Amino acid sequence: MRRTICMTMALLLLVTALTACGRTGKQTAAKDTPAAGTEQTEGKTVKGIINKIDNCLVLLTEKEEYQIMDFGEGVTMDGFAEGDKVEVTYTGTLGSESSTPVIVAIEKME
Secondary structure, three states: OHHHHHHHHHHHHHHHHHHHHHHHHHHHHHHOOHHHHOOOOOOEEEEEEEEEEOOOEEEEEOOOOEEEEEEOOOOOOOOOOOOOEEEEEEEOOOOOOOOOOEEEEEEEOO
16 A cells, blocks of 8 residues: 555656646747846856756755756756756746746756
8 A cells, every 4th residue: 555655656746747847848938038038137046956857957955845947058967867966056936837947057066
């Protein structure tokens, strides 16, 4: 019974993460509009652990919140793996459903 519950919860988490990543692709066109470009240009930082690397990054922050982030131009995940502690510099707003934060820089923490 316990195994079934764990597998169900893991499947739900995976489906949620993939759905959110798929949804960000549709929002990319909206980000290119002038109104969205004036929203926020200053980078902010957040620390956390990489939960998943795919078309987007799923980060478990220090506040134990999952944040989905898109990769900015020139940002590469070479040398990073799931479970790494990182500090992410991003633009946008965390936790916003209308737009996904965009990573401008990422570095490993020790």
